[in-house]
Amino acid sequence: xxxILVIDDDEDLRDLLSQYLMLENHEVTTASDGLAGIQLxxxxxxxxxxxxxxxxxxxxxxxxLDLLDDPDVENTPIIxxxxxxxxxxxxxxxxxxxxxxxxxILKKPFTSHELYKSVKSALT
Amino acid sequence: MQITxxxxxxxxxxxxxxxxxxxxxxxxxxxxxxxxxFVVIEIYLILLALFxxxxxxxxxxxxxxxxxxxxxxxxxxANLFNQYSIFTESSIxxxxxxxxxxxxxxxxxxxxxxxxxxxSFLQSGVHSSKFYAxxxxxxxxxxxxxxxxxxxxxxxxxxxxxxxxxxxFDRSGKVFKFxxxxxxxxxxxxxxxxxxxxxxxxxxxQKLESIGQLTSGVAHDFNNILMAIIGFSDLGxxxxxxxxxxxxxxxxxxxxxxxxxxxxxxxKMLTFCSxxxxxxxxxxxxxxxxxxxxxxxxxxxSGISTKIxxxxxxxxxxxxxxxxxxxxxxxxxxxxxxxxxxDAIEITNKNNGFISVNLFLDAIDHPETCYACGKTFTGRYxxxxxxxNGSGIxxxxxxxxxxxxxxxxxxxxxxxxxxxxxxxxxxHAKGHILVDSKLEEGTVISLLFPIIYMDNNKPDVSLTAKKxxxxxxxxxxxxDDENDILDLYSEQLTLLGYDVSCFNLPTSAWxxxxxxxxxxxxxxxxxxxxxxxxxxxANLILTIRPNIPILICTGYSDKLKxxxxxxxxxxxxxxxxxxIEQLHQIIQKFxxxx
Numbered sequence: 001x002x003x004i005l006v007i008d009d010d011e012d013l014r015d016l017l018s019q020y021l022m023l024e025n026h027e028v029t030t031a032s033d034g035l036a037g038i039q040l041x042x043x044x045x046x047x048x049x050x051x052x053x054x055x056x057x058x059x060x061x062x063x064x065l066d067l068l069d070d071p072d073v074e075n076t077p078i079i080x081x082x083x084x085x086x087x088x089x090x091x092x093x094x095x096x097x098x099x100x101x102x103x104x105i106l107k108k109p110f111t112s113h114e115l116y117k118s119v120k121s122a123l124t
Numbered sequence: 125m126q127i128t129x130x131x132x133x134x135x136x137x138x139x140x141x142x143x144x145x146x147x148x149x150x151x152x153x154x155x156x157x158x159x160x161x162f163v164v165i166e167i168y169l170i171l172l173a174l175f176x177x178x179x180x181x182x183x184x185x186x187x188x189x190x191x192x193x194x195x196x197x198x199x200x201x202a203n204l205f206n207q208y209s210i211f212t213e214s215s216i217x218x219x220x221x222x223x224x225x226x227x228x229x230x231x232x233x234x235x236x237x238x239x240x241x242x243x244s245f246l247q248s249g250v251h252s253s254k255f256y257a258x259x260x261x262x263x264x265x266x267x268x269x270x271x272x273x274x275x276x277x278x279x280x281x282x283x284x285x286x287x288x289x290x291x292x293f294d295r296s297g298k299v300f301k302f303x304x305x306x307x308x309x310x311x312x313x314x315x316x317x318x319x320x321x322x323x324x325x326x327x328x329x330q331k332l333e334s335i336g337q338l339t340s341g342v343a344h345d346f347n348n349i350l351m352a353i354i355g356f357s358d359l360g361x362x363x364x365x366x367x368x369x370x371x372x373x374x375x376x377x378x379x380x381x382x383x384x385x386x387x388x389x390x391x392k393m394l395t396f397c398s399x400x401x402x403x404x405x406x407x408x409x410x411x412x413x414x415x416x417x418x419x420x421x422x423x424x425x426s427g428i429s430t431k432i433x434x435x436x437x438x439x440x441x442x443x444x445x446x447x448x449x450x451x452x453x454x455x456x457x458x459x460x461x462x463x464x465x466x467d468a469i470e471i472t473n474k475n476n477g478f479i480s481v482n483l484f485l486d487a488i489d490h491p492e493t494c495y496a497c498g499k500t501f502t503g504r505y506x507x508x509x510x511x512x513n514g515s516g517i518x519x520x521x522x523x524x525x526x527x528x529x530x531x532x533x534x535x536x537x538x539x540x541x542x543x544x545x546x547x548x549x550x551x552h553a554k555g556h557i558l559v560d561s562k563l564e565e566g567t568v569i570s571l572l573f574p575i576i577y578m579d580n581n582k583p584d585v586s587l588t589a590k591k592x593x594x595x596x597x598x599x600x601x602x603x604d605d606e607n608d609i610l611d612l613y614s615e616q617l618t619l620l621g622y623d624v625s626c627f628n629l630p631t632s633a634w635x636x637x638x639x640x641x642x643x644x645x646x647x648x649x650x651x652x653x654x655x656x657x658x659x660x661x662a663n664l665i666l667t668i669r670p671n672i673p674i675l676i677c678t679g680y681s682d683k684l685k686x687x688x689x690x691x692x693x694x695x696x697x698x699x700x701x702x703x704i705e706q707l708h709q710i711i712q713k714f715x716x717x718x
Contacts, residue, residue, distance in 0.1 A: 012352045012382060013348060111354065
């Protein structure tokens with residue numbers, strides 16, 4: 001069982017991912033954008049962060065860059081999700097895989113099976 | 125010419141007067157003692173009369189020349205008039221009582237056919253009944269009517285005329301007939317229509333360009349929705365396996381909610397993609413304007429970087445006003461302005477990008493000059509403005525931004541048609557455009573629509589049927605070529621208490637109905653099917669069951685867009701995806717009302 005932070009601006013998807021993860025007995029906290037995510041990271045400890053990329057206020061990339069500046073959380077594994085906008089996800093892919101330490105990238109729409117697989121590998 | 129006529133008349137009058145005086149005096153003097161004096165006066169008068177008569181005789185050539193000239197001039201004019209103009213006289217009930225040769229030529233009918241023919245016989249069907257009602261109201265009230273009108277000749281061909289109808293009054297001041305003067309403008313009209321068609325095509329191709337701009341945003345939204353649909357149905361199944369039914373129901377509710385979101389999105393896309401009408405027939409009210417602007421902003425939202433804040437502010441609440449613009453055109457214009465604002469901010473690499481869309485009632489008190497049509501104007505308008513804090517436009521470039529193909533964007537980022545299309549649409553809508561821009565500071569583009577005042581008391585039509593009908597089980601015939609959809613209809617309608625028969629081909633449904641016409645109470649049919657469309661099937665069924673309710677469900681078809689395209693009868697149109705509840709309500713309402 002792990003404590004997981006889910007960040008997505010789409011309420012339905014936050015709900016869906018929470019339910020998926022809770023079915024696997026994880027504890028889930030959600031945030032609606034990168035800004036809210038950063039505040040939560042500062043006050044709580046998470047074993048894994050799953051974040052969307054395209055979000056208002058602070059997007060996923062800015063959020064991850066902020067995380068890397070914080071020595072307390074820089075080692076927390078991250079899974080990034082993206083729906084569409086190939087340009088961003090491919091750029092992100094390149095940068096993230098090598099430098100940002102993102103464990104996996106999930107392209108929306110993805111199944112529960114794919115999610116569980118990524119979560120499992122990110123947590124080990 | 126005028127002087128000659130007066131001169132001649134004076135001569136005659138004076139001559140006659142003097143001759144008469146002379147005669148009277150002459151008769152009188154027979155009994156008088158002053159004979160000698162009167163004889164002298166008489167001789168004098170005779171001489172005077174002769175003198176004046178003489179002038180009248182000497183001069184008759186001059187006035188006669190004028191008369192002839194006048195006669196030949198009016199003949200000449202009448203000839204010209206007959207040659208170049210089209211003229212009729214018609215009675216108060218629209219019967220033609222006189223027509224010149226040109227009119228006869230135009231219509232292709234013979235003189236005998238034309239006379240006593242009613243004007244309405246020439247109606248082309250191009251104009252609405254309101255158009256003719258307005259025309260009649262104008263002329264029967266004794267006012268002159270002028271305008272373009274399209275008629276149909278004997279061969280069924282259209283001919284356009286510019287017509288002036290002048291009512292004629294009898295002594296009591298009542299209108300008793302009409303004189304109509306016409307000029308044929310078929311060729312001009314043809315060119316105008318061709319130009320309109322070209323413009324329409326241009327608008328459409330520009331729209332395709334903006335659809336390209338939209339796709340990435342729409343794809344993003346769609347993937348989110350698909351994710352929710354796939355995810356929640358998976359989750360629902362998993363929850364059922366764990367016997368957690370309450371949560372499973374909640375999950376499936378989310379599936380339905382997401383599918384509705386997808387429906388909305390497709391609807392918006394289709395409204396955007398539908399061809400522009402160039403001129404709208406009905407004004408749209410503030411609620412619709414707001415909805416359309418919000419729709420397009422929502423659709424574009426994910427195509428605009430999250431770093432740019434987009435704000436929509438509505439200050440238009442007066443429901444008694446409207447603007448004359450098509451929804452699709454409003455979409456296209458708003459999309460163009462938003463895309464331009466986004467691009468203007470993106471090239472500055474600003475982190476605090478800001479786009480503001482404002483809708484409000486605007487009073488232009490000091491004359492302003494329209495950037496699109498160049499005319500000066502004042503008055504009250506509905507103002508739709510899009511402001512940004514982007515790169516701004518330099519003073520020299522502002523006058524050029526509405527020119528077709530003018531663009532400041534790099535290759536591949538825009539064709540330069542966006543604003544020229546906006547200006548074209550605004551010209552059609554008789555509206556104006558104002559531009560306020562400062563380099564490095566930003567741009568405000570305002571679209572000003574003329575206000576149309578409307579009746580505020582139109583009630584909203586609600587379709588809810590409250591009472592359930594207590595009848596024997598209604599028999600429903602369902603026709604759809606997709607078996608999954610047939611299964612769905614069958615199960616849901618049976619749950620609602622109907623007796624359902626399903627057919628996956630229109631021909632097999634027709635066989636059943638043909639053999640037993642009174643068996644079914646209701647028909648629900650898909651539109652696009654192999655062998656025949658739902659409309660073909662409906663037309664066939666109506667020949668033997670003219671009153672049966674037929675519900676036709678369609679995805680997107682050019683031929684079937686609204687109830688107007690349906691055959692007469694109890695036919696109803698539903699846009700796919702259809703929710704069974706909607707069909708149920710219509711069926712209930714129908715059987716409750718009979």
